[in-house]
Amino acid sequence: MTQVFQAFIDGQGTDSVSGETLSITNPATGQVVAQAAKCGQPDLEKAVAAAEKAGPAWAATPVGERSKVLLKAASLIMANQQELAELETMEHGSPIRKTMNFDVPLCAEQLEYFAGVARAMTGETLPVGPWCLSTTVREPLGIVGLITPWNFPALMVVWKLGAALVTGNTCIVKPPSIAPLTTLKLAEILTEAGAPAGTVNVVTGPGEKIGEAMVRHPKIAKIGFTGDTATGKRIMQVASDHVKPVGLELGGKNAFIVLDDADVDAAVQGAVFGAFFNSGQVCAAASRFYIHDSIYDDFAAKFVEAAKALRFGDPMDMATVIGPVAYAAHRDKIEAYIADAKQSGATLLLGGERPQTEETKDGYFVPPTIFGDCDQNARFMREEIFGPVVGLCRFSDTDEAIGLANDTPFGLSASLWTRDTAKGIALAGQIKAGTVWINEHLIIFCDTPWGGCKESGWGKDLSKMVLEEYTLTKHIYVDLTGQPEKPWYGILK
Structure with missing residues (x-):
C-alpha cells in the first residue's frame, strides 16, 4: 500500500475533513507512490483558526527567539537531508544529485540567512522637528497565505516561510497538488525546531479550491504566490475585492544575449546550465537565445554538442543530470510547443522526440531540445514553455539584440555575454527585467532580491528587501511639548 500523508494543522498531522486524498505520482515511472490529504474549505477554516490563535504570542516573541527557531530548523533539515532529497526526487523527478547537493542544502542556507538578516531589521527616526518624536516600526501582517509552485517544491516554500515566520507572521501554505510531500516534512521540522503549534499550517489540495479560498479569506492578510502568470492574474483579480496585498513571482521568457566579443566557450557552458537545469522548469531559464551573426554557427555547434552530453534517465541514479518533467500533462504541453516550433x-x-530507453519509456521525459534560426514571432518564442526547449536567433547589431530581448510581455531575467564589462553594465540598464546577469545565467543568492516586472509579477523574494513584503510599516508620533495648545490649532479658531 502507498503511504498516506496527512495535512499539517495546529502543529500536527490531520486527515482532511472529507477523508479524501490526492494521488502523488512519480514522474520518472508514472506510478502512484503516495496519497496526500485532499483538503477543502473546512480544513482551511481549521488552519485559519489555528494560525489566528497562535498569532499574538508569535508576534510578541522577540525576533532573536524567532531566529533561533529558523537556525534549529536549518540544522534539522541537514540532519534529514537524505529523506528530504529522496522525497523531492520521488514526487517531482529532480535528479537525486540535485536534490541532495542543491535543493536541500539551499533550504538550510535560506533559513540561516533569514535568521540573521531579520535581527538587523530596524525602523527609522524621522527628523520632523524638536517638538515630537516621529518614528517607524515594523509589525507582522498577521496570517499570510503562501501558494507555492511545483518546480522547486522544498526550496520555494522555504523562500517564503523563512521571511514570513521570522517577521512574526503565522502561515498557511498551499503546496503544489502534485508535489506536497517535502512541504509537509518541512512543516514537521519547523515544529520540531520550536515553531509553536499554529504558526505553520499546510493544507494540501487543488489550487482552484484551496488557493482561491485562501485569497478570498478575510482573515488572511496577504498572499505570497509563485507560479504561472495566468494564475497570478486571477489572484490579483480576487484579492482586489478585499484590497489584499499580493506578492507575485510569475513566469518568464528570458533572453540570453551573446555579443560578438563574448567568450563563446564560457557562453556555451552558461547556456547549458541556464537552459536545461531542472529540465528547464525554472521561471528564469534561458529560452530565447540571441547570438551575433559572426559567432552564431560556432556557438550553435558547441551548444548542441554540450547538450548532447547531458545524461537523462532514472533520477535516483547519481549519474543522471536531467530527470523527467513534473507530470504527464506538462510533458504533453511541452511536446505541443515542439510541434509548433x-x-x-x-x-x-x-x-525533439520522446526518448524510449528502458529508463525513460514509462516516465514523463523530454530531452534537451534546441531549435535554430527561429522566428521571433513564433508562438514557442513568445510563450513560456517551462521545459528543456530553446530557440536560437541571429542578430547583427547590439541595438537589435536589446530590442529583441525587450520584445516580450515578461520581465523576469536576462543575461548578456561579453568580454567588455563596461559595455555589459551599460546594456543591462536597457533591458527591462528584474535581474540581468553578465557572463552568467541562473545564479541566485539569498542576499540578492528576486522578482520581475511586467507580466513576471511584482514584489521581491530573498534579500533583506523581502522583510518589507511581510511587515507593516507603522508611523508613531509622540508629542514632546507637553502643551495642550499647538500653534496649528489656531487654524480652527
Whole structure:
C-alpha cells in the first residue's frame, strides 16, 4: 500500500475533513507512490483558526527567539537531508544529485540567512522637528497565505516561510497538488525546531479550491504566490475585492544575449546550465537565445554538442543530470510547443522526440531540445514553455539584440555575454527585467532580491528587501511639548 500523508494543522498531522486524498505520482515511472490529504474549505477554516490563535504570542516573541527557531530548523533539515532529497526526487523527478547537493542544502542556507538578516531589521527616526518624536516600526501582517509552485517544491516554500515566520507572521501554505510531500516534512521540522503549534499550517489540495479560498479569506492578510502568470492574474483579480496585498513571482521568457566579443566557450557552458537545469522548469531559464551573426554557427555547434552530453534517465541514479518533467500533462504541453516550433520553420538542431530507453519509456521525459534560426514571432518564442526547449536567433547589431530581448510581455531575467564589462553594465540598464546577469545565467543568492516586472509579477523574494513584503510599516508620533495648545490649532479658531 502507498503511504498516506496527512495535512499539517495546529502543529500536527490531520486527515482532511472529507477523508479524501490526492494521488502523488512519480514522474520518472508514472506510478502512484503516495496519497496526500485532499483538503477543502473546512480544513482551511481549521488552519485559519489555528494560525489566528497562535498569532499574538508569535508576534510578541522577540525576533532573536524567532531566529533561533529558523537556525534549529536549518540544522534539522541537514540532519534529514537524505529523506528530504529522496522525497523531492520521488514526487517531482529532480535528479537525486540535485536534490541532495542543491535543493536541500539551499533550504538550510535560506533559513540561516533569514535568521540573521531579520535581527538587523530596524525602523527609522524621522527628523520632523524638536517638538515630537516621529518614528517607524515594523509589525507582522498577521496570517499570510503562501501558494507555492511545483518546480522547486522544498526550496520555494522555504523562500517564503523563512521571511514570513521570522517577521512574526503565522502561515498557511498551499503546496503544489502534485508535489506536497517535502512541504509537509518541512512543516514537521519547523515544529520540531520550536515553531509553536499554529504558526505553520499546510493544507494540501487543488489550487482552484484551496488557493482561491485562501485569497478570498478575510482573515488572511496577504498572499505570497509563485507560479504561472495566468494564475497570478486571477489572484490579483480576487484579492482586489478585499484590497489584499499580493506578492507575485510569475513566469518568464528570458533572453540570453551573446555579443560578438563574448567568450563563446564560457557562453556555451552558461547556456547549458541556464537552459536545461531542472529540465528547464525554472521561471528564469534561458529560452530565447540571441547570438551575433559572426559567432552564431560556432556557438550553435558547441551548444548542441554540450547538450548532447547531458545524461537523462532514472533520477535516483547519481549519474543522471536531467530527470523527467513534473507530470504527464506538462510533458504533453511541452511536446505541443515542439510541434509548433517544427511547423514554424525553425531548424531542429537537437532532441525533439520522446526518448524510449528502458529508463525513460514509462516516465514523463523530454530531452534537451534546441531549435535554430527561429522566428521571433513564433508562438514557442513568445510563450513560456517551462521545459528543456530553446530557440536560437541571429542578430547583427547590439541595438537589435536589446530590442529583441525587450520584445516580450515578461520581465523576469536576462543575461548578456561579453568580454567588455563596461559595455555589459551599460546594456543591462536597457533591458527591462528584474535581474540581468553578465557572463552568467541562473545564479541566485539569498542576499540578492528576486522578482520581475511586467507580466513576471511584482514584489521581491530573498534579500533583506523581502522583510518589507511581510511587515507593516507603522508611523508613531509622540508629542514632546507637553502643551495642550499647538500653534496649528489656531487654524480652527
